[in-house]
């Protein structure tokens with residue numbers, strides 16, 4: 002297990018610290034505003050949130066050349082991240098190494114910058130700054146406004162995103178981790194408008210990879226964890242508030258939430274994970290149990306899980322997020 006390699010763990014901790022300083026919106030302790038992401042559907046009370054464990058950066062003497070040790074440290078707790086996101090013009094610790102790995106202009110030019118040394122698949126994705134959005138759009142792509150954009154929230158987890166990934170028809174298939182691509186997380190609207198813009202938090206992707214790994218380790222075969230809904234622009238989310246089961250403060254707008262189901266056979270619906278001959282919310286609970294175990298092992302990825310049953314529009318699914326405080330809802 003990854004715990005058996007202290008050096009690797011130090012690299013991970015160090016890199017997460019570094020990347021936090023240049024790219025992440027930090028994990029904020031505090032209550033979440035809204036537990037239920039899909040209030041139109043059945044739910045149960047959630048337990049009180051607990052404060053997350055903060056990751057602290059520690060120094061480690063790399064055994065390999067600095068740049069490669071640093072690269073190894075960017076793959077997340079799962080070891081399966083294949084991309085990291087940074088804000089344009091980030092100017093702090095780690096930049097010379099990033100320039101060495103991804104090219105001098107990587108931090109200045111928004112876009113997907115693959116590793117210079119093509120022996121590994123890994124990309125640095127430089128985001129457009131949040132200020133690139135004007136009157137609720139970038140170019141012709143409609144985004145809308147975040148719930149606390151005009152009146153900033155005191156809670157960091159509801160602060161505006163720190164940037165947008167520009168997704169084009171050419172780069173949408175870029176892997177952000179072993180199992181997920183940029184396109185998996187795009188808002189499902191404006192099909193013919195390019196580029197599109199995406200907010201995505203690496204902690205969510207890391208967590209989903211750990212959930213896949215956990216399920217497979219517990220006898221639930223997962224080849225494909227389908228993302229039914231990942232990022233939702235505030236404009237798209239707003240259209241479903243109240244009736245479509247969307248919360249005004251939905252984590253989907255912050256890029257750290259995904260509605261997922263296991264779909265190994267390409268049916269477009271949840272598979273019978275518990276082998277009881279039915280596909281229902283009990284299968285979504287199998288995913289929730291995996292998230293419980295992942296959070297117990299990695300408290301820094303704590304967040305919400307909601308269990309939902311199917312309806313005429315979709316099969317059962319689990320909402321999973323990495324909001325930084327524990328939240329649970331749905332069928333108990």
Ligand SMILES: [Zn+2]
Pocket residue numbers: 038039253258259260320321
């Ligand atoms: Zn959701």
